[in-house]
Amino acid sequence: MSKLNFVLFGPPGAGKGTxxxxxxxxxxxxxxxxxxxxxxxxxxxxxxxxxAQELMDKGELVGDAIVIGMIxxxxxxxxxxxGFIFDGFPRTRxxxxxxxxxxxxxxxxxxxxxxxxxxxxxxxxxxxxxGATSGRSDDRDEAVIRNRIREYEKKTAPLKDxxxxxxxxxxxxxxxxxxxxxERLVKAIG
Ligand code: B4P
Numbered sequence: 001m002s003k004l005n006f007v008l009f010g011p012p013g014a015g016k017g018t019x020x021x022x023x024x025x026x027x028x029x030x031x032x033x034x035x036x037x038x039x040x041x042x043x044x045x046x047x048x049x050x051x052a053q054e055l056m057d058k059g060e061l062v063g064d065a066i067v068i069g070m071i072x073x074x075x076x077x078x079x080x081x082x083g084f085i086f087d088g089f090p091r092t093r094x095x096x097x098x099x100x101x102x103x104x105x106x107x108x109x110x111x112x113x114x115x116x117x118x119x120x121x122x123x124x125x126x127x128x129x130x131g132a133t134s135g136r137s138d139d140r141d142e143a144v145i146r147n148r149i150r151e152y153e154k155k156t157a158p159l160k161d162x163x164x165x166x167x168x169x170x171x172x173x174x175x176x177x178x179x180x181x182x183e184r185l186v187k188a189i190g
Contacts, residue, residue: 003108004029004083006189007090009159010116012148013123013130014174015181019116020087022182027189030078033087034067037074039136056138059147061155064094072102086110091156096163113163114185116174120149 004027008016017033024031038056041049052062071089078084090096103109118126124145131139138144163169172184 002111003081004189005086005103005108005110006083007086007110007113007163008088008116009113009156009163010174011118011120011123011152011156012145013127014116014118015126015178016087016116018178019181019185020085022178023085023185026186027083029083029085030074030081031085031087032071032074032089034062034070034089034091035087037070038062038067053137057144059138059144059151061091061151064092064098067091068095068098071099075102083111090159091152093159093162096159110163110166110168112170112189113159113168114188115160115169115171116181117171118174122175123149 006023006029008020008023010016017035020031020033023029038049038052042053042056043049048066052066055062067089071086075084086099090099099110124142127139127145128142130136131141131145138148160169170188172181172188174181176184
């Protein structure tokens with residue numbers, strides 16, 4: 001049976017992490033979040049974590065080679081997975097091309113890319129709300145949040161065309177209750 005490999009895409013705070021937790025349970029998939037992997041490195045105070053923290057605290061993207069290497073290691077560690085949800089990865093064209101290469105070598109391509117669409121003011125509200133309770137340093141400062149959104153528009157949003165050209169891009173309204181959005185995703189997965 002072919003693998004269910006999905007990309008969950010969207011600006012910071014769109015709900016990628018939130019929706020991933022529902023989808024991995026429903027479809028029995030492995031969740032690969034580069035944000036979570038980077039935060040684990042920061043917590044463990046590794047050299048890589050220290051480098052990543054500096055960039056994340058400014059709302060900038062971490063280097064392509066670092067995140068591609070992390071994803072490669074995680075995929076190798078889960079060779080028997082039914083499929084993967086890529087959450088927050090790819091975020092640049094170089095990352096998208098590297099992912100396609102890794103998957104085509106195994107003949108297990110991305111099935112679909114779901115883009116959660118949420119207006120900027122709602123994103124800022126959600127992230128400041130989380131920053132008040134989560135301790136995530138990149139969620140506390142509105143200027144950093146807006147910089148993350150600018151980075152997304154400049155470097156990540158163009159990937160919609162990359163997946164659209166492959167016939168895999170699906171837009172999902174990301175405003176509503178978490179359950180409503182899960183329902184929209186399940187319907188789109190079909
Ligand atoms: P990530 O950890 O990927 O996180 P995110 O974009 O901030 O948020 P996400 O969309 O997952 O939102 P969530 O569900 O949590 O990135 C953090 C940083 O890591 C980046 O800025 C970058 O520096 C670095 N990084 C990560 N991957 C990288 C890569 N591939 N390349 C380079 N750098 C990389 O939801 C947010 C909040 O909204 C939560 O509080 C949630 O409860 C709330 N929420 C969710 N759904 C809601 C709904 N329907 N209604 C109301 N609130 C909702």
